[in-house]
Amino acid sequence: MPEKAIIDTSVLIALERINMLDILCKIYSPIILPEAVVSEFGPLLIECYSSEKVKSPMVGLLVLDLNLGRGEAESIALASEIGLRLVMDDLKARKVAENLGLKITGTIGILLKAESLALIDNAYDKAKELRDKGFYISDQLLDSLSRYTK
Numbered sequence: 001m002p003e004k005a006i007i008d009t010s011v012l013i014a015l016e017r018i019n020m021l022d023i024l025c026k027i028y029s030p031i032i033l034p035e036a037v038v039s040e041f042g043p044l045l046i047e048c049y050s051s052e053k054v055k056s057p058m059v060g061l062l063v064l065d066l067n068l069g070r071g072e073a074e075s076i077a078l079a080s081e082i083g084l085r086l087v088m089d090d091l092k093a094r095k096v097a098e099n100l101g102l103k104i105t106g107t108i109g110i111l112l113k114a115e116s117l118a119l120i121d122n123a124y125d126k127a128k129e130l131r132d133k134g135f136y137i138s139d140q141l142l143d144s145l146s147r148y149t150k
Contacts, residue, residue, distance in 0.1 A: 002026070002027055002028050002029040003028060003084075003085060004028060004029070004030055004031070004032060004084050004085075005027075005028035005031055005032070005084055005085040005086070005087050006031070006032045006033070006034070006075050006078050006079045006082075006084050006085070006086050006087065007024065007028070007031045007032070007033055007037065007049075007075075007087045007088075008037060008071055008072055008075040008086070008087060008088035008089070008090070008093070009037045009040040009041050009069075009071040009072075010088060010089040010090055010107070011087050011088060011089060011106065011107050011110070012037070012041045012044070013041065014089065014107040014130055014135050015107065015110070017130060017133045017134070017135060018126055018129050018130050018133065020114075020120075020126070021044070021045070021046050022046055023110065023114050023119055023120070024046065024048065024049075024110070025046055025047070025048035026114070026117070026119055027110060027113050027114060027117070027119070028048075028085075028087070029048045030048050030049055030050050031048055031049045031050075032049065032050055032051075032052055032078065032084065033049050033050070033051050033052070034051070034052055034053075034054045034071065034074030034075050034077075034078050035051055035052065035053050035054065035074065036054070036070040036071040036073070036074040037071040037074065037075060038051050039070075039071075040069075040070070040071045052078055054074040054077050054078050054081075056077035056078070056080075056081055058073070058076070058077040058080060059073045059074055059077045062076060062077065062096065066092075066096060068090075068092065068093050068096065069090075069093075072088060072090055072093040075088055075093075076088075076093060076096060076097050076100065076102070079097065079102050079103075080100050080102060084103075085102075085103045085104070085105065086102050086103065086104050086105075087104075087105050087106065087107075087109070087110065088104065088106060089106045089107055094106070107130070107135070108123070108127060108137070108141065108145065111123035111126045111127055112145075112148070114126075123145060123148075124142070124145045124146045124148075127141075127142060127145050128142065
């Protein structure tokens with residue numbers, strides 16, 4: 001049974017670029033999107049998500065004091081409140097989430113999981129396609145991914 005997860009905007013954008021938004025529903029169910037993420041991304045054409053209003057005072061601190069985006073801040077605050085896995089890519093936001101002890105993965109982690117579940121043939125190929133479409137993936141990460149995947 002898939003676990004629940006909170007998804008940030010950057011992951012939605014990345015997966016949409018390679019026509020793989022629907023893979024989220026096969027890996028996580030349901031996915032929870034803070035209202036700010038829905039606002040940033042726009043309407044989703046997948047059915048496995050619910051939207052949550054985030055009222056945590058942590059959001060203000062993350063936005064004002066740490067200069068995180070609203071979607072990232074709401075995602076971190078919600079994950080902190082309800083203890084679910086957080087799926088996000090932004091390095092600064094990930095470091096904040098790690099310091100809070102949250103379980104984190106990102107787009108590349110989703111591609112690896114999709115490969116391990118035989119939902120895609122090769123995570124490296126999808127990561128390369130994503131990079132070709134403008135998503136930043138370092139040479140080092142792409143190289144290590146090529147050695148890890150099928």
